[in-house]
Amino acid sequence: MERISIIDLVEQIPTEADAYAFMERLRWPDKPICPHCGSEAEHRFLAPENGSSRRTRTGTLSQRRVWKCRDCKRQFSVITNTPFHGSKVPVRTWLFVLFEMCANKNGIAAREIARKYRLTNKTAWFVAHRVRLAMENLPIAEPMRGTIVADETFIGGDPLRMNRKTRRRWEGRDEDPVPVAPGAARPNQHTAKTPVLALIDTNTGEARSKVITDVAGPTLRKAIANQVVMSGSTLMTDEGPQYNQIGREFLSHGAVNHHAGEYVRGSVTTNQAENFFSQLKRSLDGTHHHISKTHLPRYLAEFDFRYSTRGLTDTQRMQRLMGQTANRRLSYKRVVGSY
């Protein structure tokens, strides 16, 4: 599949059955693999094309493409055991949202999804978060090794510094249409800026950003050690003294002195991180406005995914996304916390 636009997509998936088939090509480029047991046998295609289309509870003909595993005999479809599993949202809509979140540099706001695809705000919000879950780098992801740029920044506005009008609008808005737990002091989630650490592999272009509690040396060390094989890598940072100790655990450590106006010295630069953060902030400010601390990690996952795959076409990016969706079901509870 080559490059497509949203208009091509609309033309390519006129029906729900087409959407299933399209998603199958993304998730299983070769042939269907059973999501229950992993079998790659020639699975039997059940519906809707072999005359056995089942009627749904409401009596309409189901367009869901269903397979039956040769080995475990269980039925499955392309969304089985993915974050889209068990959703009432049509697969067609999932594909459109998926496409937009993969293709738009700044992502797409839940409100816009709601408006465009005729969903409630609450459903749209949940849909976007399910896609973010699919984009997440799981803890089992390979550790990074090579030349790693590390930098930290603070995300989030300080409501005390907003003008009155902006603050009133913001406080009265349901930017998270899902209510927070009773008793949780909602505005407090927004009052402090949240530190975020970004690690960028300069060879592969992969970025991983994580919310951290503070920017002290030990915290940074722990966050970096979790992601990077330090003894086999080179670290690049700005001149922040908190990186000196960590730097000794790396093969080598290069630091540029921003205060002295230095951004590149030889091969030492943290420009990638600067670009990463400025794009991230533009995206958060422009598209999503105020994101609570609780949900920030998911937005970071979305952003990391797009950044790390920026060399791919939109279709390739969707393929990558669908390829990593297995066993990522997302319950409502997991998204909204223990509410």
Ligand SMILES: [Zn+2]
């Ligand atoms: Zn099976």
